[in-house]
Amino acid sequence: GQNIDQPTEMTATEGAIVQINCTYQTSGFNGLFWYQQHAGEAPTFLSYNVLDGLEEKGRFSSFLSRSKGYSYLLLKELQMKDSASYLCALMDSNYQLIWGAGTKLIIKP
């Protein structure tokens, strides 16, 4: 079966850097997605990793290690608008997304 773990909640300070971890166990792997979801809104795509390494997109970066079943999302120069939930999702062998419960990120001034 599949299992995805990510912290329930994290707190960080405006202007700082935060790393949100995601660990997974799966029998089939076709990539890992990160989504952002503001309260009361729909999830929106942030990043996709299928090979090991770091993908950088402006203030956001995502890292994947397939051998360790591990990914992280790195957010730099935090802004108040980054307060949201961050969802880790694994694409399984059937090309379906299996979702983590999400990490609620609270940004303090």
Place this chain on the structure above:
Amino acid sequence: IAGITQAPTSQILAAGRRMTLRCTQDMRHNAMYWYRQDLGLGLRLIHYSNTAGTTGKGEVPDGYSVSRANTDDFPLTLASAVPSQTSVYFCASSEGAGGQIGEQFFGPGTRLTVL
């Protein structure tokens, strides 16, 4: 229409009633999905469709049915609603079913309360 829309935005429903949640996309995406999102749980797949004319069961299909008569529309029906179906329902679509093209675009959601 730009992207993916859902209707209604919210609904309060008596237990035992039948309800159809509507979803329409204008991106000509092949694949569409229905999820429910409950507090403390990840998005859970109810049903999906990889292309018009085909549908499949997700993780939590019981009590729900779908149809995919054309590319754009993917309605979700609750035949006889129960309180445990109280949730936020998201429809999503993707260009295809794998890899980067599996990136899913989400509608705004329907908040359903079954009393």
